[in-house]
Amino acid sequence: IAGITQAPTSQILAAGRRMTLRCTQDMRHNAMYWYRQDLGLGLRLIHYSNTAGTTGKGEVPDGYSVSRANTDDFPLTLASAVPSQTSVYFCASSRGEGGELFFGEGSRLTVL
Amino acid sequence: GQNIDQPTEMTATEGAIVQINCTYQTSGFNGLFWYQQHAGEAPTFLSYNVLDGLEEKGRFSSFLSRSKGYSYLLLKELQMKDSASYLCAVRDSNYQLIWGAGTKLIIKP
Numbered sequence: 305i306a307g308i309t310q311a312p313t314s315q316i317l318a319a320g321r322r323m324t325l326r327c328t329q330d331m332r333h334n335a336m337y338w339y340r341q342d343l344g345l346g347l348r349l350i351h352y353s354n355t356a357g358t359t360g361k362g363e364v365p366d367g368y369s370v371s372r373a374n375t376d377d378f379p380l381t382l383a384s385a386v387p388s389q390t391s392v393y394f395c396a397s398s399r400g401e402g403g404e405l406f407f408g409e410g411s412r413l414t415v416l
Numbered sequence: 417g418q419n420i421d422q423p424t425e426m427t428a429t430e431g432a433i434v435q436i437n438c439t440y441q442t443s444g445f446n447g448l449f450w451y452q453q454h455a456g457e458a459p460t461f462l463s464y465n466v467l468d469g470l471e472e473k474g475r476f477s478s479f480l481s482r483s484k485g486y487s488y489l490l491l492k493e494l495q496m497k498d499s500a501s502y503l504c505a506v507r508d509s510n511y512q513l514i515w516g517a518g519t520k521l522i523i524k525p
Contacts, residue, residue: 346420346515347459347503362512394458401511404449407458 307331310395310408317385317415325380325411327395335398336378337362337405338370340391347394353378354401385415418442420516422504427522428494436489436502436519444509450478450489451503453518459503462489491521499523 308329317323329336338350349362353372367389369381378397382389392412396405421439428434440448447466451459465471465480465487477490489502501518508514 344517346517347505347513348515349512404461404464405451405459405513407460409458 308395308397308406308408310393310411312411313409314412315414317382317413319386319415320384323382323385323413325382325393325395325413327378327380327408328376329378329395329397329406330376331397331399331406332375333397333399333406334375335401335403336372337396337398338368338378338380339394339396340364340389341394341410342391350380350393382413385413387415389413390415418508418514420504420506420514422502422516422519424517425520425522427524428491430494430496430523430525432494433490433492434494434521436491436504436521438487438489438504438516440485440487440504440506440514440516442506442508442514445482446507446509446511448478448480448487449505449507449513450487451505453501453503455500462502494523496523496525 311326334355337352339347348364351370353359356375392410394410395408419441450462453459463478470479475492480487501520503518504516505513
């Protein structure tokens with residue numbers, strides 16, 4: 305593993321299903337983030353974690369949850385997917401809070 | 417509210433120079449970032465400005481004027497591979513990043 309790895313890279317999901325997007329980094333960065341990117345909009349922060357054991361809500365947290373049990377992993381869970389959650393999801397990390405971001409390759413999620 | 421404005425799309429010619437502008441209104445300011453994002457790929461870091469002035473890095477330069485709430489990214493000697501979206505982001509007083517919608521740059525031969 306080099307950098308940030310996200311899985312799956314692409315997924316089609318029925319509405320109402322539960323889905324977890326995985327994110328793992330090997331850079332020992334303290335801060336991690338989940339963004340969604342939709343056409344015509346800037347990246348929007350869903351949840352973040354400044355250090356292992358802590359999480360915070362971003363701009364668009366409703367319908368999503370995260371956990372940060374250790375430094376490397378930061379999964380994003382959609383408890384009951386809805387079509388408006390169709391998007392490209394990017395996980396990112398930084399050495400410190402608000403620093404330069406390193407992004408994963410993204411997970412394209414389609415909710416039908 | 418917080419706002420970052422960038423042109424939606426720009427077109428330039430291979431070998432030329434292009435300037436992509438970004439204006440911002442945010443709750444405090446703790447730095448401005450530019451990222452490049454090729455279609456279907458992740459954003460990658462280009463530059464960071466926290467003080468007024470020009471930061472040069474090879475063919476790319478970034479300028480900041482905090483009093484005007486303004487930045488630009490200057491790309492010289494354009495290459496076809498520079499076709500991408502360019503994202504402006506400002507770090508606010510809470511150290512959260514506020515993102516612009518991005519500028520899609522099309523390079524023509």
